[in-house]
Amino acid sequence: MTIIACTIDAIEPLTPTVNRVLLTPTTPISYQSGQYLQLCLTAEDKRPFSIASHAGSKQIELHIGASVADNFSSQALAHLQQLFAAKQPVLAEIGLGEAQLRTDSDRPLILLAGGTGFSYIYSIAQTLAKQQVNRPVFAYWGLRDQDALYHHPQMQQWASSNEHFTFIPVIQNPTTNWQGRTGLVHQAVLDDFASLAGYDIYIAGPFAMAGVVRDAFVEHGAERENMFCDAFAYI
Ligand SMILES: Cc1cc2nc3c(=O)[nH]c(=O)nc-3n(C[C@H](O)[C@H](O)[C@H](O)COP(=O)(O)OP(=O)(O)OC[C@H]3O[C@@H](n4cnc5c(N)ncnc54)[C@H](O)[C@@H]3O)c2cc1C
Incomplete structure (x- = not known):
């Protein structure tokens, strides 16, 4: 290189x-x-x-x-x-890396970020928005605290201008004024989908999260070959 x-x-x-x-x-x-x-x-x-x-x-x-x-x-x-x-x-x-966006797939997507793993899904979300894809995209971003949210307006704007795009921030330690989802971000995905079979799943975040997500998502029907995460190579 x-x-x-x-x-x-x-x-x-x-x-x-x-x-x-x-x-x-x-x-x-x-x-x-x-x-x-x-x-x-x-x-x-x-x-x-x-x-x-x-x-x-x-x-x-x-x-x-x-x-x-x-x-x-x-x-x-x-x-x-x-x-x-x-x-x-x-x-x-x-x-x-090997976890880049697969543009030759027509499967629905789940983008999962923990903390600064947002950088990864932000890149993918921008490309999907530019290509105006009509594959359903569910972007989940987990943060410990809500004051750690950034680029939130851009993500919300994409979600409101594209009926196929859903953006879900998930706060682990919310204050009383937080109206949105709470807990661990991967748990929110498990709660929202009866099965993860048939989805392309893109993951970035702390190594500990990556390991937990890999096992829990496969258990929940995700196909390992359709899960993309460069942290898997480090754990
Ligand atoms: C290929 C690669 C790319 C990287 N890119 C970046 C980068 O762009 N920027 C950067 O700063 N670092 C990067 N790193 C380093 C490392 O991945 C980050 O330091 C890490 O993601 C930081 O996480 P955080 O502290 O922001 O998340 P945290 O604040 O620790 O966690 C955020 C959320 O993740 C979930 N989570 C965390 N731990 C667990 C767990 N044990 N089980 C379940 N869920 C959990 C929770 O929902 C939590 O609220 C990269 C590493 C690699 C290998």
């Missing part, structure tokens, strides 16, 4: 714990919706991040967790901030 230098265009907070990073590769590069890149902190230390922008976008958007407890992403963010301040490019391997 080729390493590409990318200009860092912006680093801006989406929430107190998630930052949006905009990169422009200095060499044109293609990638598919649902793929990820690896930021090269050093030649050996490479960290994967889902590409939030849709295939064809020249600028790459990333959503990077900034929680001090999460060294994986906060160290990558610190690396980017250092380079940004010095006006230096970051090195990245772009267009990785």
Whole structure:
């Protein structure tokens, strides 16, 4: 895989714990919706991040967790901030993974994200919206707290402008003013579908979630070959 230098265009907070990073590769590069890149902190230390922008976008958007407890992403963010301040490019391997959107399928889709796994389903949702697909799409996004929601208006707007698109945020620890779904995000899917047979299912989120989802969804009728999740390779 080729390493590409990318200009860092912006680093801006989406929430107190998630930052949006905009990169422009200095060499044109293609990638598919649902793929990820690896930021090269050093030649050996490479960290994967889902590409939030849709295939064809020249600028790459990333959503990077900034929680001090999460060294994986906060160290990558610190690396980017250092380079940004010095006006230096970051090195990245772009267009990785096996969990990209399958455009040759006509099966209905379930997109399942936990936390910053939203980046992955946001890329896929944008491509589906651009293609104006008439396959039913059910996008579920699980968050610990409702103040961690971002890009919510875009997702709601797609859902209200496309009768085939349903967006369901699920809050694990809601406050009393939260009107929507609560609990663990995969449980919301299990509650909503009598069987997951016949669906293409795209999954991103914490590794612990990926393992739980894989087992629970297969138990609930999902076909393993129609479940796409790059975290499966890490667990
Ligand atoms: C290919 C790849 C791409 C990655 N892309 C990114 C990226 O774009 N940005 C980034 O910051 N990191 C990324 N990572 C790193 C890692 O996946 C994230 O750090 C992780 O998803 C962060 O989750 P969170 O803390 O936001 O979710 P949390 O806040 O921990 O959880 C969010 C929700 O997920 C569900 N959930 C969590 N744990 C469980 C569980 N044990 N059982 C059931 N449900 C659970 C719940 O509904 C919960 O509310 C990537 C890793 C890989 C391998």
